[in-house]
Amino acid sequence: LLPDQLVLLLERLLEEKTLTLPTLQTLQRTYHLHEQDAEVRHRWCELIVKHKYTSAYEQVERFLQEDQAMGVYLYGELMVGEDARQQQLARRCFELAKGQMDRSSAEVVAEMLF
Template sequence: MPEQLVLLLELLLEEAELSVSSLRTIKRTYDLQKQDAEVRHRWCELVVKHKYAQAYGDVEHFLIHDQAMGVYLYGELMVQEDSRQQALARHCLSLVQNEMDQSARRVVEEMVL
């Protein structure tokens, strides 16, 4: 159930460290890219928090296709002080800025630029 997956991912977000192997297993076991936006959002938070570079494509997909829920993720990408994550945020913004809601775009631009 999506609600159960959201709860699981929220609990995992409380963990200080997760191994690449654990993250890979979670993604594969629960087929996270095929879940609803709430589940995918939590997954993306895990990816960003643990700097799981192999799943940055999932974050990009989320930011492009779930723009309304993506504003928070832009902030998370920028506060990690990881140049690769910051570049990902800038790249995604450049792809969707003309399609974004104007107020959301302003908020994201303030974080990213």
């Protein structure tokens, strides 16, 4: 699929209440989502967070390190739930990335995290 088609597919899947682990694994293998452009990887990271796909958290971490401008929303998603592991991931990523982020983004993320 083309990147725009993958974005559309992932956006549709984000509307689903639950996705099983095998479904997420198949998506990842079939479309090599961690190798796609930032728009696709952003939606993929949203799915990872929404469905607590813990074995793919390193992909969220990579996204937050490499695509800081697009990651602000993702920090919010990590903090919304009561999942301590996701919140810890968000804080760790922010500590690593805040020096490279533009000031306004860093301030917004800091407010979400602390």
